Amino acid sequence: MTALTGQQKSPWILAGLLLGHVMLMAYFARHPDSEQSLLSTWIMTGFTPIARSVDWGVSKITGGIGGYADMRGAQERNVELQARLEELTQERDRAVERAADYEQLRAQLALPTRPQYAELAANVISRDTSLWFRRLIIDRGSSDGIKRNMPVATATGIVGRVISVGPVHAVVQVITDKHAGVGAMLQTSRAKGEVRGLDDGRCELQNISSSEPIEVGETVITSGLDRIYPKGLVVGKVERLEVDPNASWHKIIIKPSAPVDRVEQVFVLLVDHKDLTVEETVSK
């Protein structure tokens, strides 16, 4: 029997590899919540420092150019901002006073105090590497204390949650991903529902009864019922309301408050979802 030549062996190599890949795919498809694959960890551990350096360089260059452009009209803008600062200072003083009253009332009613969570700043080093997934990659990982399901936010609102963690990076599923869900409620009426991602950078607040009065522009906050996002974080504002008199539920389109599609810096709330007690998540 003659030995197979390299050319003749190729179909057998191909068949073996394809079979191996079918088994690999089947394993990872059956265990979608398993830890990050070893290959992904190796590659991303190597790539993250490079991506971080590139991001730093690009932000320096764009920041420099942007800073120069911003110099034009800076004086007029400065006067406007001074006036706005005074308004906001007064507003803040009133808010501080109200918060003190609120805390005093909570203490008198013996309501549990709401915990403050530590935050960790992170840079977005990559996003949506392919057409099929709406994900961000940040330059913080398990070595910084990040764990799966930790909420990710900006100063203006939530961005998403950590779905996979490597030693020096983490993958964040954004709230506009169709796969994502957030327990949420309307800030004024306190009606609770669920936020789901839409294709166009918007979200939909589902399961709100059509009898609930809702106004465009109303703020939507997290309800805490999903045991991932602590209660009271801003999700977005009601942008559009589609009323169908025959439907039992409102169709509410929300514009996320955080710039999910172009966010560059985020902070991770160091919340372990196991630590979110029922009292903390459902108490008003």
Place this chain on the structure above:
Amino acid sequence: MRILKIALTIVFALLLQLLLSNYLKFFRYIDLPLLVTVYFSLQRSPRLAILVGLLSGNGGDAVSGGILGVSGFTKILIGYLIAVVSIKFPLENPLARLAVVAVASAVNTVLFVGLYQMLEQDQVLNQTLPYVSNWAGFGKTVGWKALADTATSMFLFVALDRVFSEQAETRRMAIRRRFYE
């Protein structure tokens, strides 16, 4: 030395895929690991095509965060088929290369989505794959991706021809002998 250059090319393609999508939104339509696989598959060596498809495909899955093995499967298969066809037919001229990229991109998208559907069934089309909610939308996505990949290959293949100029010349001579003499 040649294998090292090929390995570095794959690593560079994966790194660019990771970085550029952060700054250029349209880059999501471009699949650099696929283009690298097609380029080396056109060198008429099925074993090289399989190796490049294996590395760039699984590397692509690792970078994008998808199910490991899906892109590996599609790129190994596409690479092998292109290599086998390129042995039988001359695919060396630029127009033929562009046609190969367009077909490879379309086949890659169909296989990728098909495999996800097979693995996670009907819920995938509406959830994991947000751009594919109906057949018309799917056809449009396939078309745009093929167009983006083909346009990018025009520049990428010229750059790779320069990097691998020696091999490119040897290959051209071999094809000339095989098909035209």
